[in-house]
Amino acid sequence: MTTEKPLRPQPQFPEPDTEPFWEATKDHELKYQTCDKCGEVIFYPRAHCNACGSLDTTWNVSKGEGEVYTFSVIMQSRHPAFKDIGPYALAYVDLDEGFRIMTNVVGVDNPIDDIECGMRVKLTWEDQGEGNIAIPVFEPA
Amino acid sequence: MAQTRDAAIVGIHEYPSRVVGSGVSALQIKAASAAKALEDAGLSWSDVDAVYDTGSHQNIGGLGISEYLGIKPKIIDSTSVGGTSYEFHANHAAAMIAAGKCNVALLTYGSTAHSDRRAIGTGGYASSGPNNPHNNMEAPWGMTLISNYGMVKARHMHQYGTTNEQFAAISIATRKHAMRNPEAVKAMTELEFVGIRELTVEDVVDSRMVAWPLRLLECCMISDGGGAVVIASKEVARNTAKKPVWIIGTGEATKYRENGGDITVSAGGQSGPRAFADAGVSPSEIDSLMVYDSFSITVMCLIEDLGFCAKGEGGDYVTQGHLVFDDPAGPALNTDGGGLSSNHPGERGIFLLLEATRQLRGESTSQIADAKLGLAVGNGGQLGSRHATGVTILAAD
Numbered sequence: 426m427t428t429e430k431p432l433r434p435q436p437q438f439p440e441p442d443t444e445p446f447w448e449a450t451k452d453h454e455l456k457y458q459t460c461d462k463c464g465e466v467i468f469y470p471r472a473h474c475n476a477c478g479s480l481d482t483t484w485n486v487s488k489g490e491g492e493v494y495t496f497s498v499i500m501q502s503r504h505p506a507f508k509d510i511g512p513y514a515l516a517y518v519d520l521d522e523g524f525r526i527m528t529n530v531v532g533v534d535n536p537i538d539d540i541e542c543g544m545r546v547k548l549t550w551e552d553q554g555e556g557n558i559a560i561p562v563f564e565p566a
Numbered sequence: 567m568a569q570t571r572d573a574a575i576v577g578i579h580e581y582p583s584r585v586v587g588s589g590v591s592a593l594q595i596k597a598a599s600a601a602k603a604l605e606d607a608g609l610s611w612s613d614v615d616a617v618y619d620t621g622s623h624q625n626i627g628g629l630g631i632s633e634y635l636g637i638k639p640k641i642i643d644s645t646s647v648g649g650t651s652y653e654f655h656a657n658h659a660a661a662m663i664a665a666g667k668c669n670v671a672l673l674t675y676g677s678t679a680h681s682d683r684r685a686i687g688t689g690g691y692a693s694s695g696p697n698n699p700h701n702n703m704e705a706p707w708g709m710t711l712i713s714n715y716g717m718v719k720a721r722h723m724h725q726y727g728t729t730n731e732q733f734a735a736i737s738i739a740t741r742k743h744a745m746r747n748p749e750a751v752k753a754m755t756e757l758e759f760v761g762i763r764e765l766t767v768e769d770v771v772d773s774r775m776v777a778w779p780l781r782l783l784e785c786c787m788i789s790d791g792g793g794a795v796v797i798a799s800k801e802v803a804r805n806t807a808k809k810p811v812w813i814i815g816t817g818e819a820t821k822y823r824e825n826g827g828d829i830t831v832s833a834g835g836q837s838g839p840r841a842f843a844d845a846g847v848s849p850s851e852i853d854s855l856m857v858y859d860s861f862s863i864t865v866m867c868l869i870e871d872l873g874f875c876a877k878g879e880g881g882d883y884v885t886q887g888h889l890v891f892d893d894p895a896g897p898a899l900n901t902d903g904g905g906l907s908s909n910h911p912g913e914r915g916i917f918l919l920l921e922a923t924r925q926l927r928g929e930s931t932s933q934i935a936d937a938k939l940g941l942a943v944g945n946g947g948q949l950g951s952r953h954a955t956g957v958t959i960l961a962a963d
């Protein structure tokens with residue numbers, strides 16, 4: 426546990442739509458929902474299906490494998506958690522189960538040169554301290 | 567659908583200062599602009615019977631601004647969809663006027679974004695935003711506004727092979743127009759731009775990287791400013807001071823980040839065809855094209871999605887003799903200098919209507935010869951996630 430490093434912006438609770446997603450990150454599980462009525466993959470998480478309005482949804486755990494849909498490399502951010510880490514990659518990753526998550530691609534030397542659209546990636550976690558939520562990020566597979 | 571001419575823009579004003587300092591508020595910019603726009607129309611304060619306001623400034627919306635101005639409207643509309651709110655407002659005003667619900671609609675905008683030193687682009691989310699699913703699913707990864715658009719540009723380049731040199735054509739054309747507009751030159755001077763001159767491809771592609779693949783000269787300025795638009799019924803428009811500019815086509819749409827969706831296609835893919843069908847005209851007939859240039863990629867996507875060229879061919883389109891006011895290929899892009907080089911206090915949509923109107927009145931500093939049809943297309947929210955695209959097609963009298 427590192428308390429010296431400033432924390433990233435944290436999800437704020439109570440927020441009942443996304444709280445189950447974030448609770449699961451404490452066990453390093455990346456969860457997403459499917460609709461019991463129409464089968465749609467629902468993401469970002471919410472209590473209803475955004476395709477048909479059904480309130481009957483099921484939580485599933487992703488294998489955490491997918492590909493970079495697109496990304497941008499942020500050269501400057503004023504947030505304390507990001508301003509001193511150098512250029513970092515914001516990305517949309519398409520998980521193999523059919524949902525798209527906003528995330529970071531980490532574990533590369535130079536994000537501009539070493540990341541490409543379509544690149545295969547796998548899930549890893551940025552822990553936020555003992556007992557806290559963890560933030561899902563991706564690294565080259 | 568047959569084209570109708572029930573409502574027209576009859577009065578306009580663009581607040582001249584882009585750096586107002588601490589002694590002027592957003593509400594004061596709105597009121598001063600309203601008075602000038604009504605004067606431009608030859609109408610008076612008491613003629614206004616409909617008020618449109620986003621409510622995004624000083625936390626005062628349609629009700630509060632009506633009281634502040636001293637107007638008792640029959641119609642209040644506080645639609646707030648980011649920078650394109652003003653196309654939505656103009657479209658709604660035209661519909662309400664056509665329905666006989668009001669006669670003189672007032673749209674105002676005022677912002678002190680520069681003086682407030684709001685870090686619109688690079689600030690990212692605060693960790694103490696309201697509890698909602700959007701913040702909870704975006705803030706933890708350090709997204710900034712520019713990186714949201716950067717993701718769209720990266721995908722456009724990947725999917726269609728569009729180059730940085732092609733994107734630069736957008737910045738070059740708008741700067742050329744800005745250099746002909748004394749208010750834009752003054753804005754760039756007050757905002758301490760480095761190198762206030764026409765741009766080369768090298769200037770753009772060598773400028774500082776902000777959020778790869780977006781560079782500084784592909785990003786709009788952050789100014790203070792505002793303006794007002796007066797829209798009136800055809801009966802009122804017969805007696806206004808200047809020639810009316812008719813609202814002949816309107817379209818609105820939204821788009822969200824979707825599983826498996828194509829991020830390079832904006833909501834303009836829906837609202838553009840709606841507006842063209844409403845007006846009964848086609849993209850090739852448009853003389854002046856006012857596109858929300860928050861970033862180069864916004865213009866690239868909207869030009870394609872509205873059908874000025876095929877999807878993915880915008881890179882060729884912007885480099886093959888379009889955009890500049892005196893290029894016969896037309897249409898001309900952002901002849902006031904745009905958000906890149908003239909005015910962007912956070913919600914630029916109203917300036918698209920103002921410059922489109924100037925063109926159709928023959929009042930632009932980069933006047934298109936014999937301009938008959940203009941189009942304003944705004945983009946509000948964030949192009950790479952949830953956003954709205956409003957389209958307003960205008961015709962000369």
Ligand SMILES: [Zn+2]
Nearest residue numbers: 460463474477
């Ligand atoms: Zn469903």
